[in-house]
Amino acid sequence: MHYTGTTFRPPYEAQSLLVQVTTGCSHNACTFCSMYRDVDFAVSPIEEVEADLIEAAQRVPYTQRIFLVNGDAFCLPFDQLERIAKKAHRCFPNLNSIGGYARIGNVASKTDEELSRLAKLGYKDFNIGLESGLDDVLSHMNKGYTTAEAKAQFDRLHEAGMPFNLNIINAAAGPERIEEHAAANAAIVNEARPTLVFVSPLHADPGTPWTQEVEAGVFEESTLRQYIEEEMAFLEGLELDGCTFYGLHVSNPIPVFGQLPADKDDMLAELREGMAEIPDAILDSHPNKGPEGRIWV
Numbered sequence: 001m002h003y004t005g006t007t008f009r010p011p012y013e014a015q016s017l018l019v020q021v022t023t024g025c026s027h028n029a030c031t032f033c034s035m036y037r038d039v040d041f042a043v044s045p046i047e048e049v050e051a052d053l054i055e056a057a058q059r060v061p062y063t064q065r066i067f068l069v070n071g072d073a074f075c076l077p078f079d080q081l082e083r084i085a086k087k088a089h090r091c092f093p094n095l096n097s098i099g100g101y102a103r104i105g106n107v108a109s110k111t112d113e114e115l116s117r118l119a120k121l122g123y124k125d126f127n128i129g130l131e132s133g134l135d136d137v138l139s140h141m142n143k144g145y146t147t148a149e150a151k152a153q154f155d156r157l158h159e160a161g162m163p164f165n166l167n168i169i170n171a172a173a174g175p176e177r178i179e180e181h182a183a184a185n186a187a188i189v190n191e192a193r194p195t196l197v198f199v200s201p202l203h204a205d206p207g208t209p210w211t212q213e214v215e216a217g218v219f220e221e222s223t224l225r226q227y228i229e230e231e232m233a234f235l236e237g238l239e240l241d242g243c244t245f246y247g248l249h250v251s252n253p254i255p256v257f258g259q260l261p262a263d264k265d266d267m268l269a270e271l272r273e274g275m276a277e278i279p280d281a282i283l284d285s286h287p288n289k290g291p292e293g294r295i296w297v
């Protein structure tokens with residue numbers, strides 16, 4: 001199997017077969033992210049991908065889901081995705097679905113007809129890093145799209161019959177805008193109707209422009225209490241039917257997981273009760289700034 005540099009996947013894809021289709025991320029410019037800064041972006045040769053599928057079929061023939069890596073696998077052109085899916089179905093008779101990381105621009109680059117055909121080939125539940133429902137925050141993050149552009153692509157994915165998962169980053173608007181950010185995030189996620197929403201606190205990577213802003217005092221990080229309060233306000237604002245709320249990333253101070261709407265009240269109670277058990281001194285600290293690093297990992 002070919003894996004170049006560090007390979008990332010969402011925690012809920014732990015059981016999926018990881019197949020590399022690119023090295024790095026085609027965008028590689030979000031101001032908080034250093035995931036792929038050490039590798040140049042390149043599309044894997046199709047022969048290499050097919051060889052990996054054949055090799056994996058010898059080892060894990062009962063694979064039901066494939067998660068394509070790396071940074072934004074859905075950037076591949078339609079023809080390549082079609083060829084990979086057809087080969088994958090030949091290699092794995094029990095294959096149910098294929099996902100990967102996707103950017104809004106990756107979706108925009110496909111025609112309606114292509115999205116629909118990819119959905120029929122089993123592509124679904126891509127992990128899309130929406131991150132925020134506020135345009136100025138998206139701009140600060142250099143995500144490369146606006147909320148209006150993101151919403152348009154969510155509509156196209158639904159039209160094509162391709163469900164998707166969304167990431168939201170808590171407290172990315174800073175401590176003064178906890179309520180505003182939570183409300184905007186809930187509003188756009190309600191409108192988007194994802195299968196799963198994956199929420200985690202802002203954790204700017206060392207050496208990134210965002211971290212330099214924190215170190216220079218330009219951006220004020222939220223306290224642990226504010227992170228949790230924003231997560232609660234976001235969850236409170238979600239009005240979704242049949243969506244998984246996934247707050248189990250290692251950076252989530254209080255792990256919560258459940259289905260919406262059935263488990264909403266229980267998850268809110270878990271967050272409230274979890275916060276009550278954390279000493280005030282820790283709740284009022286800045287998790288990324290402490291002398292011991294992030295206090296919850």
Ligand code: SF4
Nearest residue numbers: 025028029030033071
């Ligand atoms: S957050 Fe995602 S899209 Fe942005 S640079 Fe990192 S891997 Fe690429």
